[in-house]
Amino acid sequence: MAIVKPSSDLQRNISSIYELCRETKEPVYITRNGEINLVVMDAEAFDDRMSLERRILAREMSTYQGIMRGYEDAQAGRLTPLDEVRKEARDDR
Structure with a gap:
């Protein structure tokens, strides 16, 4: 509150x-x-919250960059069909 x-x-x-x-x-x-x-x-509480905010932002940016890499790969046609991925996964067992 x-x-x-x-x-x-x-x-x-x-x-x-x-x-x-x-x-x-x-x-x-x-x-x-x-x-x-x-x-x-309180200054210590403020610093703790700002540190948390920075860590959250870093994680969100990392996720965003991963999504953008995937999007760019899809746009450039660098995709592997699902059937091929499943076959490779079965072969690796």
Whole structure:
């Protein structure tokens, strides 16, 4: 569940916001005039999330590149018929 605090809490009692961020490891959304304007988060939790994001992106890009290689092979006619693949698989046993 999102943690939302008014900007007055940030101005008056920043230490409680620090503590909340450290304890929950969740972002704290700061509102001004009822609208979210700022997000505050524990630095270690932020770094962990960014590291996860980078790993996910790297895996997605690797998958995408594999798909594109397959697509390019199909476009260039570099395909092996399914019957041939099955025969090779049986012969390898």
